[in-house]
Amino acid sequence: MTTRTQRLVDILTARIQEGVIRPGERLPTEGGLVETYGVSRTVVREAVARLKAAGLIETQHGRGSFVLARPSTTGFEPEPRDLRDVLDLLDLRMGVEAEAAGLAADRRTESALTGLHQALESFARAAAHPSTAVNADYQFHLRIALATGNRYFGDLLGSFGPSMIIMPRERLHPRRPDFATIVTEHENIYAAIERQDREAARAAVRVHLSNSRARLLAAQT
Template sequence: MAEQTREAAQAQELDRDTGRGLAHELVERLKERILGGDIEPGQKLPPESSLMTEFSVSRTVVREAISRLQAAGLVETFQGRGSFVLALPETTTTFSLEASQIRSHRDVLDMLDFRIGLEAEAAGLAAARRTEHQLKAIERALADFRRTSENPSRAVEADFAFHLKIASASGNRFYTELLGSLGPMVIMLPRTRLDASYSLGDATHFTRVALEHENIYDAIARSDPEGARAAVRVHLSNSRHRLKT
């Protein structure tokens, strides 16, 4: 009996070596259950505590996964009641882009150009529409990113979470859905092309990137759409310039 319990627990463990982040892996597991009919429309997702125990992940990972499921139109969350599965559309077309499709230096540059257009407008909308709750979520994501100065292995996921919270605050689920479908690979891949001097393990470089993030947050906090758009353009354009030639 104990052996069966251990096997069941192992079956639920997330793959921690994909480079896509635990939240992404948890989303994929829950999507399998939803799309496979194990959790039907109208049914409630398991509580956060149950998911934390089942998949051996933190509350932050669970909440991020549920946020991405919301962005994908698969669940709806009600304050104090939990998250419920929505009825699936008859036909579903999902934008997806795997890391393997970014094959060249040109592809990485083009992806950054794409992000500038996408995220600058999302930040502008976030500055105009964000709620205090959403602003607090962006602020927490920024603080979480700052803390990765002591643990650079978490920097990619924390960086992505910051950008995703801004997209969520835009009030337009398609920004969140599109950025969420890209996943942390949009942060990770450009970094594989950077000179060693631009590693986030380098204190000077980390401070510069953190300041760029702070400028974005500050513009959103003061409800300055043009300032937010400009701050995102500066941040991502700087990332583009830092790439190896």
């Protein structure tokens, strides 16, 4: 049974998807949502929290909640069938995400940087929890895309979903000794974006995904 919170999430997601509320625009106030949809403030707060967790909005203290990305309606979902497909997906990611990191370094806001750091910390803490690590890794890469301020990057990575991390799973098992190395690669990406070094951010992503490719191939031998 769909809860009132989920119904409100679905309504707001649809309004963002249809362009009624565009990226960069503010959501209606909490009181406005209560009045418009006839729900409690608790429902509104829970719905906003879910939209924030999904990477669709960010909340700015004293200003309200703002749309970050428009959900994709086409749903490009990578479904690698074999090693060649996984490697091809990594190639695609390298091209897209290296450029996204460069733009994020140029354009990131303090709010976006905070969200990126939170995702990094979640990933680093997930050493004993593979599924948590996969989701945190995906959120880290998605937040880089959202930090570009260009909704198409967010749309593309949003349509990939965590499957872009889950498929080459051999390279992301947190109990492997190289998990600390993978965390360091993420830290290097974050550091370059934080100091707004465009070329270093691009390079850090290329290093990370090149190493991911190498780890995946090594796991096959």
